[in-house]
Amino acid sequence: MTLAIKDLTHQYNAQEKPLYEHINMSFEPKMLYSIVGQSGSGKTTLLSFLAGLDTPSEGIITLDGEDITKYGLTKYRNQKVAIIFQSYNLLNYMTAAQNVASALSMTKSKHAGDKEYIYNTLEKLGINHTLADKNVQQLSGGQQQRVAIARALAVDANIVIADEPTGNLDEENTQEVIKIFQELAHEIGKTVILVTHEPNVAQAADVQISLKNRTFTIVSE
């Protein structure tokens, strides 16, 4: 599934300079993309367009050539993309396992209700059975971040979009997460797009994109 940005221009209000102007870019399956740029360059805003959380002032986002707004943004978010938020956005009245289980049920995943699958996914990210059964509010920031990643990895979506997914992780866990993202792209065939500030994470991607001067530049491929 190819995700593409077509002639995207965005500005918060008419008086300000546009954040981007006439950007075009496509994201292919089996590839890991990293987007870098200075603070305020519009990385997270771009991700929100790609994730269907917001719509740009001009231009469209397409999935296999079809405008995602025509597909339906709620349906698109539910079936096509998995989002990892910088601030985790876990449901705070649930345990780690329940957060993952809830996402599987919500997206009608083939793994919905499969406890073993849920605990294994969490285990992959260093959340053992004991931690998995704890309310997420009782977990550290790093652990919550890993639960948020596990929730995105568990669902069947073909596109994974992550905003600073390793921002709260130590070096060891960061490497582990990078490995998982690479596996998702190269072995499972998903399109993985992540925004990061960390050079080592950015360099691990297949394609590095720099967001500068209201346009994209492909730094390395």
Added chain:
Amino acid sequence: MDFIKRAVLYLRQKIGRTALITLVMSAIMIFVLAGIIIQSAAIQATNSAKNSAGTTVTLSADREKAFASMRKSQSSSSSTSSSSSSNTAPTAITMPSVKIKTAEKIAALNNVAGYQYSNSASVNASGFSAVTTSSSSNGGQGGFGGSTSSGDITVSGVSTTAAESNFKSKSYKITSGRGITASDKNTNNVVIESELATSNNLKVGSTIKVKTTDDDSKTYTLTVVGIYKAKTSTSSQGGPGMSDPSNTIYSSYTLAGTINGDTSSVTSVVYTLTDSSKEKAFTKAAKKLISSSFSLTSSSETYALLMKPMKNVQSFANKIVWIVGIAGTIILALITVLMIRERRHEIGVLMALGESKFKIILQLFSELFAVLLVSLVIAGVAGNFVGNAVGKQLVSQQTTSTQTTSTGAGFGGGGQQPGGNGGGPSSSGQTNQTGMKASGNQINTLKAKISAKSMAELGGLGLGIIAVAVVAGSTPIFRLKPKKILSNE
């Protein structure tokens, strides 16, 4: 059904918040339920009182016309004889009697469940003593003027004592022997009051003699077949000059007719109808069979007085339901709106994960529905107590105020009763007793009881409240895009 799982998890995790909203919802539900059950109890009490008493229509002489005719003849005679005498004796009122044949024709009309003849005669005790009290010792019986002669014993002729209003209302109770039945027709069997029996050492099977009050007095020998006890036997009920109620003996209407010298007529007939809604149709049909000298009086006026406190309680309870319902809806809706707004981040996350707005609403609704179920159980338990306590207080206030305002009317009613009928019966005492009884029998208890219907009404109202609250609380959030909701946190 993922939204239900989420709702359960939320309620379990946020137990304090859940308890708080359950408490608020229960308090509102208790008061609404109290209002509903008081209202339904008042309606039920009104209906059952009306049904148990049955709707009755009384056929008797039109007293207003009789009085008007008396006044007319008095004024014409005074104008012709004004010069001859200034001390003209009042003209005796002639009250027409109801012919039994006519009464039977009316009884054959549709919707008549039963009928009771009433006839009364005034006699003097012979060989035994009437009960005397200070107010009745003069022997006067409330007649109009001295031209009417009356005795110290009233023979109250009925079809059966069981259908007689005092016995029906249990103001009078047979304590020994039996009451008058249809089989006593054309016999001299009587039922006497216990005071009269005790003071004369009379028992069931004893015989007594009475004499008519006219000039060529006749003596009748009566057989006591039963003794009754009057719950209240204050002679003052009948007003000054009334005979003591203990001096009323019950017989078949035929005996009273024989004493009066007219066996083909009775004083009045009370028809009990099968259905109160047929009262108008019955009265219309019956009027065609009687002359304008007679009137048909429905029991509905009496019931209106009895039912007044209930109607007031009903109206008050109705107001409680509306006021608490509206106030409760507003309070509960505001609390829920605030709670939902506090959860905008969670709503944003769910929207970002691709959950439909409809399912998010269903989750919020399910949570409140579970709270509502618990609140309904609490209200069901507590509502009965609150309803009974409030209902008791309301009825006691309403009964007191209604009795205060209706006392005058109760006594005034007696003034319309016939005086002597040429030495015949005087029933003013009896009718006054009925008036007092009506006042005394006003429904003064209310059995507020929870029914499936009242719980269903409450549940419906609760569902309405939470539906309004969920929609009002979540709509402003749903209008935003997920990014906006999450970035505002």
